[in-house]
Amino acid sequence: MARTIDEQIRRLEELGPILIRGFQLIGSSTPFGSELSFSQYMILQTLLLKEAMRMNELASTLGVSKANVTGLADRMIRSRLLERLRSDEDRRVVFVRLSPKGQRIAQRLLNAQRKDWKRIMEKLPPRNLEIFMNSLDQLAHALAERTREAPLPDEKD
Numbered sequence: 001m002a003r004t005i006d007e008q009i010r011r012l013e014e015l016g017p018i019l020i021r022g023f024q025l026i027g028s029s030t031p032f033g034s035e036l037s038f039s040q041y042m043i044l045q046t047l048l049l050k051e052a053m054r055m056n057e058l059a060s061t062l063g064v065s066k067a068n069v070t071g072l073a074d075r076m077i078r079s080r081l082l083e084r085l086r087s088d089e090d091r092r093v094v095f096v097r098l099s100p101k102g103q104r105i106a107q108r109l110l111n112a113q114r115k116d117w118k119r120i121m122e123k124l125p126p127r128n129l130e131i132f133m134n135s136l137d138q139l140a141h142a143l144a145e146r147t148r149e150a151p152l153p154d155e156k157d
Contacts, residue, residue: 043058081101
């Protein structure tokens with residue numbers, strides 16, 4: 001028998017902490033002996049996809065305050081993972097980007113994360129995985145719409 005929406009919500013509440021912790025572990029930097037927090041890892045991963053971002057754009061993308069992302073970025077700049085840049089058009093505008101060291105670490109972490117995901121996804125029947133990924137995509141779009149964030153990137157085939 002199909003579960004009601006309320007039953008599905010209760011199940012999501014039960015699974016939520018497990019899923020969040022799982023995402024954190026897959027994004028973990030510990031295989032490389034790094035002292036990165038999950039938030040710092042998310043900054044690396046976000047900037048790996050972009051050339052450079054303004055601090056407020058990075059904060060919005062990560063769903064944290066500008067003060068929070070600035071503090072994290074300052075520590076990462078001191079660790080030589082990020083570089084701060086000023087706009088040529090407006091010197092008041094500050095961007096951050098990955099340093100060469102940050103790019104190497106972010107790419108290694110991404111490769112390790114992909115291996116973990118592959119190992120996990122290979123345990124699922126292909127049809128179930130396809131249904132799950134379609135559902136996850138729909139959920140992500142609904143959440144992005146709810147939070148009025150920038151649109152999600154289109155799926156690349």
